[in-house]
Amino acid sequence: MKTQVPKLFVHTLGCSKNQVDSEVLLAQSRANNFTIADQAENADILVINTCGFIEAAKQESIDHILQGVDLKEQGKIKKVMVMGCLSERYADQLRDEIPEVDAFYGTTHIPDILKDLGGNYQYDLIGERELTTPKHFAYLKISEGCDNPCSFCAIPLMRGGHKTKSIENILIEAKALKAKGVRELILIGQDLTYYGLDLYGKRVLDDLLKRLSDMGFDWIRMLYAYPAKFPTEILPVMRERENITKYLDMPIQHTETEVLKHMRRGITQNKLRDLLSQIRDEVPGIRLRTTLIVGYPTETRAHFDSMMNFLQEVQFDRLGVFPYSQEDDTVAFPLGDPITKKEKQNRVKEVMELQENISLFKNMDMIGKTIPVLIDSVDNGVAYARSEYDCPEVDNEVIIDSAKNGFEVSDLQVGQFYQVEINDVQPFDLFGEVVAGGMK
Numbered sequence: 001m002k003t004q005v006p007k008l009f010v011h012t013l014g015c016s017k018n019q020v021d022s023e024v025l026l027a028q029s030r031a032n033n034f035t036i037a038d039q040a041e042n043a044d045i046l047v048i049n050t051c052g053f054i055e056a057a058k059q060e061s062i063d064h065i066l067q068g069v070d071l072k073e074q075g076k077i078k079k080v081m082v083m084g085c086l087s088e089r090y091a092d093q094l095r096d097e098i099p100e101v102d103a104f105y106g107t108t109h110i111p112d113i114l115k116d117l118g119g120n121y122q123y124d125l126i127g128e129r130e131l132t133t134p135k136h137f138a139y140l141k142i143s144e145g146c147d148n149p150c151s152f153c154a155i156p157l158m159r160g161g162h163k164t165k166s167i168e169n170i171l172i173e174a175k176a177l178k179a180k181g182v183r184e185l186i187l188i189g190q191d192l193t194y195y196g197l198d199l200y201g202k203r204v205l206d207d208l209l210k211r212l213s214d215m216g217f218d219w220i221r222m223l224y225a226y227p228a229k230f231p232t233e234i235l236p237v238m239r240e241r242e243n244i245t246k247y248l249d250m251p252i253q254h255t256e257t258e259v260l261k262h263m264r265r266g267i268t269q270n271k272l273r274d275l276l277s278q279i280r281d282e283v284p285g286i287r288l289r290t291t292l293i294v295g296y297p298t299e300t301r302a303h304f305d306s307m308m309n310f311l312q313e314v315q316f317d318r319l320g321v322f323p324y325s326q327e328d329d330t331v332a333f334p335l336g337d338p339i340t341k342k343e344k345q346n347r348v349k350e351v352m353e354l355q356e357n358i359s360l361f362k363n364m365d366m367i368g369k370t371i372p373v374l375i376d377s378v379d380n381g382v383a384y385a386r387s388e389y390d391c392p393e394v395d396n397e398v399i400i401d402s403a404k405n406g407f408e409v410s411d412l413q414v415g416q417f418y419q420v421e422i423n424d425v426q427p428f429d430l431f432g433e434v435v436a437g438g439m440k
Contacts, residue, residue, distance in 0.1 A: 006117045007035040009043035011068075012132070013061050014051025016139040016188050016223070018084055022049045023129035025083075025110050030130060032119030040071060045079045047113070050086035052158055054325035061086045062098075069100040081105070083113060085158040107159055108144075127173025134376060136415030137184035137219075137392060138177045142170055142208065146190035147198075148226060150253070151264045151331035152293065152324065155190055162191065164199040167208055174212055183415060184219040184374060185212065186391065191226040203231045213241045218417070218439065219374070219388055223249040228266030230275055235282040245388040246283055249318075251291035255310040256303045259296055264331065269310065276314055287389040289318035292351060295344030296324045297335035304347055311354055317362060318395050319355045321348050356427040363396070363425035370421045372439045373398045373432075375414050383412045385420065387430075396428055403434035 008029060012022040025047070026036060037043035046068045050061035061084075068080040079102040087094065088106035095104060105113055111121035122128075131138055145160040146153075174185060189195065196204035212220055220243055227250055238244050254260050257268045267275075280286060294304065311319075323344035326337040373385035376392065383400040390396045398420055403409050412418060412434065419436035 005033060005035055006045055007037055007043050008045040008047055009037040009040045010047045010049060011040060011064060012049045013064060014053065014057060014085065017141055018049050018051060019132060020129065020139050020141045021084070021107070021110070023132055025113065026130035027125065027128040028110060028114055028122060029119070031122045031125055032114060034117065034119065040068070041076050043077055045081060045117070046071065046077050047081045047083060050082060050084035052086035052089050052154065054322065058086055065098055065101060069098060072100060081113065083109065088158045089154065126169055127176045131180060134414060135181045136374065137186060138182045139186045139188050140170065140174060140177065141165070141188050142192065143189035143195055147194060148191055149264045151262060152296065152327065154327040154330055157329060159190060162194050162198055164196050166199060167211060170208065171211060174215055178215060178217065181415065183217065184221065185217045186221045186223060188223050190224065192222055192224055193226045193229065193231050205231050206233045206237050209234060209237045209241070209244060213243055217243055219243060219245050221245045221247055221391060223391065225250045227252055227272055227275055232278065235279060238286070239283045246286040247289070247389050247391070248279065248286060249289040249391065253291065253293050254296065255307045259299050259303050262298045263296065273314065287317035289391070289395065290316050292319065292321040293324050294321060294347040294351060295339040297332060297338055299339065308350065308354060311351070315358050317389070320394065321351045323348055360425070360427040363427065363430055366422045366430055367425060368422065370419050370435060372417050373420045374417055375412050377414060378410065378412055381410055383409050396430055398430045398432055400432055400434055405435055407434045409434065
């Protein structure tokens with residue numbers, strides 16, 4: 001018999017997909033009448049949801065596991081349980097190296113965690129989550145895993161092949177999120193553009209977008225769209241539906257055909273250029289975000305310089321870049337890691353210096369314009385907001401330190417929309433003054 005209600009704290013590392021998994025675990029724990037602590041030191045059980053994407057993320061996860069073990073050895077907590085991507089892939093090694101951890105679980109083992117805690121997975125709680133984001137926005141995972149054969153990526157080894165979540169279940173989850181007050185829905189998956197192919201025999205992201213748009217969310221945003229075989233049928237939907245943001249995250253990883261071929265990305269530079277042009281033509285005003293990898297084993301300096309020219313030409317609105325990380329058991333692993341860490345970091349710096357100039361130029365075009373923004377936080381008389389062109393945590397903020405027409409910055413409400421006139425910019429931030437309330 002269960003003699004004590006578990007009191008746990010869930011610490012999440014890595015991406016928004018991990019965050020959703022933790023939110024499901026928290027909701028299931030509540031349904032089992034477990035107690036949720038506000039910090040690890042106040043819990044009996046620490047659950048660490050790990051990331052295993054690249055070397056730096058793996059090291060961060062290991063560091064947090066060791067910190068959890070230290071809390072256990074000090075007697076501040078009773079158990080340390082580890083779940084997520086790192087645990088999925090390296091459970092046996094982790095058990096050998098950190099035997100103080102009480103249990104390791106993979107990415108889909110929430111029912112096992114609950115069982116070991118003395119509870120049961122509630123299968124009738126479709127879509128129920130305890131949000132760890134501010135209540136006005138939430139991530140919605142529409143699929144799991146990935147079928148793309150990228151040579152550098154270990155995600156399929158940790159998350160498995162692509163599995164579409166049914167439209168019906170997604171709508172149930174979205175309805176529950178809207179009931180919680182969510183105004184901005186951020187669609188995530190390893191590859192959104194594959195959505196539906198395994199379950200319905202065709203890509204049906206456009207149908208899903210229409211159904212979600214009809215539910216009345218203020219903003220619907222898409223992250224992680226794979227460029228190869230991109231479903232261009234979503235473009236008219238993005239153009240015509242006002243509550244689908246004119247924003248798209250498309251990680252291209254590289255621009256040079258030879259490198260893209262080695263990466264097994266399924267696209268050439270010319271096709272990539274044509275796709276970007278088509279997206280911008282069909283969805284006027286769209287902002288495009290991308291991610292790059294520099295220092296891939298076959299990337300020469302000439303490849304890199306050519307990529308810099310491409311970036312200058314196409315001018316992405318938002319951009320992130322990572323140095324190549326050699327991952328065990330991937331197709332690229334036998335290529336080694338011939339480019340030095342210093343050279344990779346230099347290339348990261350060069351890309352970001354270029355993007356800083358591009359971003360500043362684009363932001364300067366916003367001066368004098370009035371745009372709707374969503375308030376994320378208000379602190380010490382300053383409000384921090386975002387436009388529809390910016391995703392939480394990774395993109396520009398709109399910083400508001402003044403207001404007129406009867407408004408006061410200190411009175412602005414988190415999760416509400418206001419009209420803001422942009423009066424100054426930096427490369428990755430905009431500054432403005434509230435002039436009215438609402439979306440229009």
